[in-house]
Amino acid sequence: MARTERVARVARGKRGLVAVPTRAVTVLGAGSWGTTFAKILADGGSDVTLWARRPELAREITEGKRNSDYLPGVNLPQSIRATADLADAVGQSSMVFVSIPSQTLRSNLAALAPLIGPNTVVVSLMKGVEKGTGLRMSEVLELGLGIDRDRLAVASGPNLALEIAREQPTAAVVSSASLGTAESVAMVASNRYFRSFVNTDVIGTEFGGVLKNLIAVAIGIVDGVGYGENTKASIITRGLAEMTDFAVAYGGRPETMSGLAGLGDLIATASSPLSRNNTAGRLLGQGYSFSDVVERMHQTAEGLSSVAPILTLAAARGVDMPIVQQVSQVLAGTLNPRDIAPHLTTDSLEPQGERPNDGRQNRGGSALRRPFQRAFDQLRNGRRGSPSD
Numbered sequence: 001m002a003r004t005e006r007v008a009r010v011a012r013g014k015r016g017l018v019a020v021p022t023r024a025v026t027v028l029g030a031g032s033w034g035t036t037f038a039k040i041l042a043d044g045g046s047d048v049t050l051w052a053r054r055p056e057l058a059r060e061i062t063e064g065k066r067n068s069d070y071l072p073g074v075n076l077p078q079s080i081r082a083t084a085d086l087a088d089a090v091g092q093s094s095m096v097f098v099s100i101p102s103q104t105l106r107s108n109l110a111a112l113a114p115l116i117g118p119n120t121v122v123v124s125l126m127k128g129v130e131k132g133t134g135l136r137m138s139e140v141l142e143l144g145l146g147i148d149r150d151r152l153a154v155a156s157g158p159n160l161a162l163e164i165a166r167e168q169p170t171a172a173v174v175s176s177a178s179l180g181t182a183e184s185v186a187m188v189a190s191n192r193y194f195r196s197f198v199n200t201d202v203i204g205t206e207f208g209g210v211l212k213n214l215i216a217v218a219i220g221i222v223d224g225v226g227y228g229e230n231t232k233a234s235i236i237t238r239g240l241a242e243m244t245d246f247a248v249a250y251g252g253r254p255e256t257m258s259g260l261a262g263l264g265d266l267i268a269t270a271s272s273p274l275s276r277n278n279t280a281g282r283l284l285g286q287g288y289s290f291s292d293v294v295e296r297m298h299q300t301a302e303g304l305s306s307v308a309p310i311l312t313l314a315a316a317r318g319v320d321m322p323i324v325q326q327v328s329q330v331l332a333g334t335l336n337p338r339d340i341a342p343h344l345t346t347d348s349l350e351p352q353g354e355r356p357n358d359g360r361q362n363r364g365g366s367a368l369r370r371p372f373q374r375a376f377d378q379l380r381n382g383r384r385g386s387p388s389d
Ligand SMILES: NC(=O)C1=CN([C@@H]2O[C@H](COP(=O)(O)OP(=O)(O)OC[C@H]3O[C@@H](n4cnc5c(N)ncnc54)[C@H](OP(=O)(O)O)[C@@H]3O)[C@@H](O)[C@H]2O)C=CC1
Pocket: 029, 030, 031, 032, 033, 034, 052, 053, 054, 070, 099, 100, 101, 102, 104, 108, 125, 126, 127, 128, 159, 160, 161, 162, 298, 299, 300, 302
């Protein structure tokens, strides 16, 4: 029987018990997130093949149901199979989830492109932008694989791998230009401890995951310096405004930034020692140089590579990103980590989103504030907002 048609479960349908075909899916990248996502998919009922670039790791996953390099102590579902052969991994899968470091994606696409079938959906699980081009990962996939946007999706949210591998409940957003594609991916990427919601704001969802990494580095820096909760809360709040202004300038929706892929992921990443971006920041705050930090990090900290391209993109659209600027200066060794602080980040006395609502335009132009302002104006004018407002 073809892998795509395997029957794994029996469910109660309108006409009694019916067989539910198991969907064959592939995850590329057997690091902490790829392996965890493979478990999410397998626990949701899919037939999962995981691509590990090292044969010995593929063997450990298939035979021992363990990935001791990235998820020590976690037992993987019996149904997961791993291989180091890319063609074998992709096979006839209807969905391919990509979870490798963003800066390595481009170099893997030539080998991947001929393996992707005409109806295969490709989903980015990555949270970075490409250095040099500033492209989002879904854009790199679209160009490199030559596939239609409707067959691409991204998944993002407060998703620290190890917590999820231990089956602690959380949620994510699956976004695609095609709502149908987002829904079919979300259905596959849901189980008893992981719930996927959908939207069509690919830009906002994807930038949310990239930008929160940069703010998490800033939080790590102030943590490393020894500053307390006030400083961190100020940076989280102002950081969210910065994230929102950036995403909106590039066509993202402000409500996406106040959802799981923005605020949700920012809280998780900024407050957890499990976060590699947060950890990298903490080392910088403790006085380690950028090169020391890179040497000590054994896993991917995407924020370190995204700072420069994000600042270039911000400058191109005139978006002010003082916190990200300061992170960049700490990375370059031109700013003492002790001097990274929210009270130094603006020459305006009107922090974005914080002015009393007196009906005047916010000169800071914070996109975060606009939906609230609109709702307020509608209420004042006696009109009710609709969901699309
Ligand atoms: N970890 C998490 O909690 C989450 C991570 N993400 C995102 O997922 C993406 C992957 O991160 P994550 O799994 O954590 O990273 P890890 O560092 O844990 O794993 C990286 C994986 O990519 C592989 N890899 C490294 N270089 C290459 C290359 N040149 N070509 C192909 N494969 C390569 C590694 O293989 P090898 O072991 O052989 O080096 C490893 O399997 C990132 O964009 C991250 O932001 C998103 C949500 C949560």
